[in-house]
Amino acid sequence: MLADLLIHPRLVRVEVGLNVVVGFKVVPDETLIKVSSGKLDMNVAVKISTYDKNAIEEAVRIKESTGGKAIGVTVGNTDRKTIREALSMGVDEVVAISTQYTDVLGTATAIAEEVRSMNPDLVLFGETTTDGSTSGLGPMVAEFWGVPVITFAKSIKLDGKVIRAERSLTPVVEIVETELPTVVTVTGEINSPRIPTLRQIMESSKKPVRTKEFKSSPMASLDSVEPYLVQRKRIVLEGKTEEVVQKLIEALRKEGAL
Amino acid sequence: MSFDADVAVVGGGLGGLSAAISAAKEGLSVVLLERGAYSGSKNVSGGRIYVHSLLKLIPDALERAPLERPITRETYEVRCGDRRVTFTFQKRNRDSFSVLRAKLDDWLSHEAEAAGVLTSFDTQVTGARREGGGITVETNRGEFKVPLVIEADGVTAPTSRYLGIRRLTPEQFMVGVKEVVATKPELPEDEGEAKVVLGLTAGLKGGGFLYTNRESVSIGFTVKVESVQEKLVKTSELIEDYRESLGIEGEVLEYSAHLIPYMGYRGLPPLYAPNLMVVGDAAGMLISDGFVIRGMDLAIGSGTIAGQVAAKLREMNNFTRTDIYQSQLEDSFVMRDIKAAWKSFKGLSNPRFYEVYPQVICDVLDSMFSVGDRRLLKVAQERLRKEGLGLTSLARDLLWFT
Amino acid sequence: MIVVFSEDGENFKSAAALAQSLGEEIAGVAKQELKFTNKLYVTDFDEDVVVDIVSKESPTLVIGGDTKRDKTVAARVAARLRAAYAPSVVDLKSQGDRFVVKRIGYSGVALATLTLSKPAVITVGKGDSSPKEMQTQVIRQEGKGRVRVVERREGKGTVDLGSAKIIVSVGRGMGSKENVKYAQELADAIGAALAGSRPVTAEMGWLPEDRQVGLSGTKVKPKLYLALGISGQPQHLAGMKDSGLVVAVNKDKNAPIAENCDYLVVADTVEFCQEMVKRLKG
Numbered sequence: 001m002l003a004d005l006l007i008h009p010r011l012v013r014v015e016v017g018l019n020v021v022v023g024f025k026v027v028p029d030e031t032l033i034k035v036s037s038g039k040l041d042m043n044v045a046v047k048i049s050t051y052d053k054n055a056i057e058e059a060v061r062i063k064e065s066t067g068g069k070a071i072g073v074t075v076g077n078t079d080r081k082t083i084r085e086a087l088s089m090g091v092d093e094v095v096a097i098s099t100q101y102t103d104v105l106g107t108a109t110a111i112a113e114e115v116r117s118m119n120p121d122l123v124l125f126g127e128t129t130t131d132g133s134t135s136g137l138g139p140m141v142a143e144f145w146g147v148p149v150i151t152f153a154k155s156i157k158l159d160g161k162v163i164r165a166e167r168s169l170t171p172v173v174e175i176v177e178t179e180l181p182t183v184v185t186v187t188g189e190i191n192s193p194r195i196p197t198l199r200q201i202m203e204s205s206k207k208p209v210r211t212k213e214f215k216s217s218p219m220a221s222l223d224s225v226e227p228y229l230v231q232r233k234r235i236v237l238e239g240k241t242e243e244v245v246q247k248l249i250e251a252l253r254k255e256g257a258l
Numbered sequence: 259m260s261f262d263a264d265v266a267v268v269g270g271g272l273g274g275l276s277a278a279i280s281a282a283k284e285g286l287s288v289v290l291l292e293r294g295a296y297s298g299s300k301n302v303s304g305g306r307i308y309v310h311s312l313l314k315l316i317p318d319a320l321e322r323a324p325l326e327r328p329i330t331r332e333t334y335e336v337r338c339g340d341r342r343v344t345f346t347f348q349k350r351n352r353d354s355f356s357v358l359r360a361k362l363d364d365w366l367s368h369e370a371e372a373a374g375v376l377t378s379f380d381t382q383v384t385g386a387r388r389e390g391g392g393i394t395v396e397t398n399r400g401e402f403k404v405p406l407v408i409e410a411d412g413v414t415a416p417t418s419r420y421l422g423i424r425r426l427t428p429e430q431f432m433v434g435v436k437e438v439v440a441t442k443p444e445l446p447e448d449e450g451e452a453k454v455v456l457g458l459t460a461g462l463k464g465g466g467f468l469y470t471n472r473e474s475v476s477i478g479f480t481v482k483v484e485s486v487q488e489k490l491v492k493t494s495e496l497i498e499d500y501r502e503s504l505g506i507e508g509e510v511l512e513y514s515a516h517l518i519p520y521m522g523y524r525g526l527p528p529l530y531a532p533n534l535m536v537v538g539d540a541a542g543m544l545i546s547d548g549f550v551i552r553g554m555d556l557a558i559g560s561g562t563i564a565g566q567v568a569a570k571l572r573e574m575n576n577f578t579r580t581d582i583y584q585s586q587l588e589d590s591f592v593m594r595d596i597k598a599a600w601k602s603f604k605g606l607s608n609p610r611f612y613e614v615y616p617q618v619i620c621d622v623l624d625s626m627f628s629v630g631d632r633r634l635l636k637v638a639q640e641r642l643r644k645e646g647l648g649l650t651s652l653a654r655d656l657l658w659f660t
Numbered sequence: 661m662i663v664v665f666s667e668d669g670e671n672f673k674s675a676a677a678l679a680q681s682l683g684e685e686i687a688g689v690a691k692q693e694l695k696f697t698n699k700l701y702v703t704d705f706d707e708d709v710v711v712d713i714v715s716k717e718s719p720t721l722v723i724g725g726d727t728k729r730d731k732t733v734a735a736r737v738a739a740r741l742r743a744a745y746a747p748s749v750v751d752l753k754s755q756g757d758r759f760v761v762k763r764i765g766y767s768g769v770a771l772a773t774l775t776l777s778k779p780a781v782i783t784v785g786k787g788d789s790s791p792k793e794m795q796t797q798v799i800r801q802e803g804k805g806r807v808r809v810v811e812r813r814e815g816k817g818t819v820d821l822g823s824a825k826i827i828v829s830v831g832r833g834m835g836s837k838e839n840v841k842y843a844q845e846l847a848d849a850i851g852a853a854l855a856g857s858r859p860v861t862a863e864m865g866w867l868p869e870d871r872q873v874g875l876s877g878t879k880v881k882p883k884l885y886l887a888l889g890i891s892g893q894p895q896h897l898a899g900m901k902d903s904g905l906v907v908a909v910n911k912d913k914n915a916p917i918a919e920n921c922d923y924l925v926v927a928d929t930v931e932f933c934q935e936m937v938k939r940l941k942g
């Protein structure tokens with residue numbers, strides 16, 4: 001029944017192309033952040049926040065299937081190579097708003113301003129970023145823009161101006177529906193982001209990037225970021241499975257863990 | 259025939275980035291393909307760079323590049339068991355610096371972007387073929403056609419192999435094992451040390467090194483492939499022993515083992531073919547004369563030249579004349595220095611260098627500092643005779659280095 | 661005025677306990693009648709409706725629960741009130757006209773300290789402290805929002821990972837859905853709860869979604885955590901770092917989990933489970 005709803009939606013024919021705005025954030029690659037001398041070394045390579053690629057992919061698919069436009073918006077670090085990655089995935093244009101540290105509220109204010117002036121049919125975000133991870137941006141932009149929001153969508157279907165989404169609200173799954181325009185945040189499971197070809201990367205360098213600045217006065221200021229580390233024993237047990245299992249059981253018994 | 263860009267640079271290390279920057283500065287459209295997620299991600303992490311060629315490419319690099327410490331102390335250590343001979347030469351200078359490649363390469367890739375290079379990461383070249391007067395590069399991101407490829411894909415030179423101009427043999431390589439260990443060096447902020455260690459444990463043919471970074475040290479050694487095979491030792495265990503022998507404690511931030519070219523001037527592979535120029539490690543450009551290991555400055559130097567030649571070829575509208583690259587290299591420090599190191603290269607191939615001489619030096623000094631027989635030359639002679647060598651062969655071996 | 665809300669009764673309690681410790685008048689919004697606040701709105705939790713109720717109270721502090729729906733509501737309330745926002749807070753201190761909070765940053769690599777101006781909206785997870793019962797004025801409030809629920813699939817709340825003493829957790833390295841039974845047998849043998857990484861729960865469905873441990877799943881701190889075929893990405897570690905003893909089983913001894921465990925057994929997950937069960941039973 002549930003599957004039917006998703007796999008066989010009424011045959012959809014959308015007459016007008018949909019304009020989609022997709023937010024994505026340039027973040028330090030969390031897997032590269034290391035602790036050295038008790039401090040976090042944040043001077044690492046940046047990337048598009050993991051699940052924002054899913055949002056970009058979804059935006060591009062919708063644009064492709066309806067013949068509309070997909071416009072990217074990013075606030076904060078406006079690293080051009082990372083922005084080009086979004087463009088090479090199929091985003092038509094990017095608005096890059098550079099700013100110092102800003103809280104979610106500030107980020108939402110900056111994005112909502114863009115969204116209002118573009119007046120799209122749909123605004124997509126990832127479910128959460130890998131740095132601030134507030135999951136707050138989508139709901140806030142919806143609130144400022146005055147439209148409904150659907151968070152944690154693991155699939156979406158469009159039928160004219162009606163959007164239907166499957167929300168993953170552990171342990172509940174909900175199928176919900178509302179009218180466009182709306183804001184949707186998508187989970188990492190919604191699709192597999194495409195890997196752009198070299199030719200698409202070449203073309204992306206010709207696509208427009210509009211740069212802006214935003215001054216913010218955060219209500220939530222970030223005072224400090226400390227390593228969150230738990231020291232472990234790191235004992236390696238290697239060899240024949242029977243032997244290492246025996247050793248492990250002995251060790252666990254000694255520790256009083258079994 | 260329409261091409262996708264003027265030049266494809268394969269490999270985003272120092273050589274490839276330098277080539278891309280210098281070609282882009284000449285106004286060429288350049289795409290750089292790197293298999294790692296970012297430049298530096300696949301590089302062995304620590305090292306020392308002589309900055310002269312970097313400064314030619316980026317004149318204000320000393321102010322902007324993420325360099326760790328200037329090397330102001332050169333220490334030479336000869337070991338034989340638990341006996342050691344050490345001397346240190348100190349000189350304030352800014353000719354060479356310790357660097358962490360992950361940072362340096364990443365920085366240079368941003369310089370490349372700023373110069374107009376299109377960098378494409380997570381891009382693995384899986385093949386290359388000649389087609390329509392140019393080269394078609396095959397990758398996990400589809401094909402790409404260019405009139406000119408600059409190959410900077412590292413020691414195993416896959417692009418040359420795809421094009422059928424290169425074969426690999428084990429004698430062409432050494433194994434480099436490196437580790438970055440978190441520890442605050444006991445040196446003033448603006449000083450750094452480079453240490454060379456001769457006479458590694460287990461009679462391995464090779465040498466060890468240590469460079470002090472800002473908040474860590476890079477340590478490691480290079481050994482001949484066959485000596486690891488012969489002695490059947492695990493490089494990961496060797497480096498642990500080595501670290502302990504240096505008295506270094508701290509968290510190991512990175513460990514890596516990696517092949518290093520060991521070819522010498524006469525053994526260099528083809529450096530060009532029509533529509534192709536090879537730079538850096540892929541071209542076997544490494545100097546290891548027992549005192550210093552140099553690869554980075556050669557990669558940057560050869561890359562810079564390749565980029566300039568690329569512009570010339572486009573002007574000539576003839577991308578087959580890559581022989582110009584070879585002749586420009588011959589006129590540059592790159593080939594001059596590789597040629598000059600040729601002799602010591604042969605010296606290093608001599609097993610006595612690793613096995614016998616450290617013992618002899620230690621024995622001689624040992625007798626010097628113990629009460630007893632102090633006739634140095636005689637002790638040395640006796641010691642050498644025991645090894646079946648004479649003073650003349652010692653002299654001959656050492657002369658390779660001068 | 662402090663407003664407390666959560667769609668989850670247990671989470672409502674931990675939010676209410678925190679609110680009570682601050683000694684102000686408290687209003688609550690919940691699905692069921694829970695008597696821990698001066699005033700309580702009982703509603704079936706349409707998000708538009710809850711956002712309206714909470715915002716109309718003009719609170720100086722809003723403490724929401726930490727479910728995905730709670731966080732969605734909380735962020736909207738913050739936008740409507742133009743209030744400082746910090747979700748999944750692990751520590752809160754009131755400092756004059758500000759709050760200082762701590763929360764996880766960079767996917768679990770860091771602990772961030774933030775200063776929030778008032779009014780502020782935060783969310784907190786389930787905790788150990790329980791609130792005092794009090795006289796509660798109950799108000800029923802229903803309504804329909806703009807997003808219609810077409811169908812709801814109630815997931816079975818299968819286990820309470822948060823309070824489990826021993827957890828066997830499986831990752832992609834378990835190989836297949838069928839192989840999960842070996843991990844289940846091991847879990848049964850040592851009286852453990854079975855959990856998993858995000859790919860095996862949310863993506864591939866080898867285990868129900870509420871078994872997910874991590875940044876976007878449940879935070880656990882058992883005495884013993886056995887990670888089978890889990891690589892140890894920051895987001896997973898974020899959910900189990902505070903465990904007592906961590907044992908990892910991985911065929912790759914350079915996997916990031918190696919740095920984050922007490923014992924790393926270099927072995928195949930299935931063989932490991934079979935051997936463990938054999939020895940523990942024998």
Ligand SMILES: Cc1cc2nc3c(=O)[nH]c(=O)nc-3n(C[C@H](O)[C@H](O)[C@H](O)COP(=O)(O)OP(=O)(O)OC[C@H]3O[C@@H](n4cnc5c(N)ncnc54)[C@H](O)[C@@H]3O)c2cc1C
Pocket residue numbers: 023024025026049051052055073074075076102103104105107124125126127128129131132133134135136137138220222225744745746747763764765766772774
């Ligand atoms: C360690 C740390 C902790 C932080 N904690 C807080 C906090 O508690 N409260 C607070 O107000 N701010 C906080 N911030 C700031 C906050 O991260 C930024 O304002 C951010 O841009 C928006 O929030 P988010 O990263 O949580 O995004 P989320 O709300 O988790 O992101 C949802 C989606 O919105 C989109 N998106 C997010 N940020 C951007 C952006 N800058 N540009 C374009 N699209 C974007 C992406 O698609 C993303 O997947 C924190 C920042 C850091 C580094």
Ligand SMILES: Cc1cc2nc3c(=O)[nH]c(=O)nc-3n(C[C@H](O)[C@H](O)[C@H](O)COP(=O)(O)OP(=O)(O)OC[C@H]3O[C@@H](n4cnc5c(N)ncnc54)[C@H](O)[C@@H]3O)c2cc1C
Pocket residue numbers: 050051128129130188830831832833834835856857858859860872873874875876877878888889890891892893894895896899909910911912915927928929930
């Ligand atoms: C915003 C965000 C939130 C996230 N939240 C979570 C979260 O809450 N929880 C979570 O878990 N993840 C989360 N993730 C995903 C996370 O980044 C990782 O992708 C995920 O944890 C990896 O799962 P895994 O370890 O099971 O799989 P993999 O990373 O694929 O690791 C599998 C491991 O199994 C080993 N292996 C393979 N075969 C065998 C065998 N036969 N025997 C032994 N070992 C074997 C491999 O060596 C490897 O180390 C999140 C990601 C993002 C971006």
